[in-house]
Amino acid sequence: MKRTVLSTLALLGFLLAPLAGKAAAGNTDAPVVCNDVLINGGFESGSAGWTQSSAGGFDLISQYNPRSGAWGAYLAGYDNADDRLRQPLPLPAGTISATLRLWWSLETEEPALANDDLTVSLLSADGTTLAELWMVDNTAPAGQWAEAVIDLTGYAGQDVTLQLRATTNAYDLTDFYMDDLSVLVCIPASLPQRSYLPLVVHS
Numbered sequence: 001m002k003r004t005v006l007s008t009l010a011l012l013g014f015l016l017a018p019l020a021g022k023a024a025a026g027n028t029d030a031p032v033v034c035n036d037v038l039i040n041g042g043f044e045s046g047s048a049g050w051t052q053s054s055a056g057g058f059d060l061i062s063q064y065n066p067r068s069g070a071w072g073a074y075l076a077g078y079d080n081a082d083d084r085l086r087q088p089l090p091l092p093a094g095t096i097s098a099t100l101r102l103w104w105s106l107e108t109e110e111p112a113l114a115n116d117d118l119t120v121s122l123l124s125a126d127g128t129t130l131a132e133l134w135m136v137d138n139t140a141p142a143g144q145w146a147e148a149v150i151d152l153t154g155y156a157g158q159d160v161t162l163q164l165r166a167t168t169n170a171y172d173l174t175d176f177y178m179d180d181l182s183v184l185v186c187i188p189a190s191l192p193q194r195s196y197l198p199l200v201v202h203s
């Protein structure tokens with residue numbers, strides 16, 4: 001009986017030793033808080049959170065072809081398009097992970113060549129392009145929604161603005177659609193936390 005008890009204690013000690021070492025090393029078990037920092041990523045609150053510009057003068061937030069809800073982003077759909085949606089992103093120094101997710105779809109009259117495209121970029125504070133993160137052109141499969149997942153962790157601590165931009169050439173239309181965007185940012189709970197107010201859904 002005594003030998004059995006000792007063996008059990010030894011086994012427990014063996015099992016607990018790595019855990020104790022891990023905790024003593026710190027960080028690994030530090031509390032983490034994750035939030036979607038993107039405002040109105042589903043466009044259900046109209047233009048809230050977004051700055052838009054369109055070479056054709058179009059409202060880029062549309063009820064034409066949303067993936068979910070009643071509203072989505074509809075970029076291009078005309079020749080010589082240059083349509084942009086922008087939103088500043090809070091990516092504080094110390095961010096553990098930051099992940100952009102978006103859903104996109106396209107329709108096109110282009111027969112073969114890649115002439116029209118949709119890009120996701122980060123702009124720096126002065127408006128110049130800091131990084132082009134992701135791109136799709138008119139040769140991608142049309143008529144279906146697909147998800148893109150983009151790692152933003154490397155830009156933590158910088159003053160960045162997300163830009164979604166569609167450009168087209170002078171002939172053969174392409175429509176680009178986006179919806180259900182999110183930017184999940186995880187930071188240590190010890191960092192100052194932003195407050196996130198519920199958005200009012202516009203009618």
Ligand SMILES: [Ca+2]
Binds near residue numbers: 044067070071072
């Ligand atoms: Ca939506």
Ligand SMILES: [Ca+2]
Binds near residue numbers: 115116168169171174
């Ligand atoms: Ca075209």
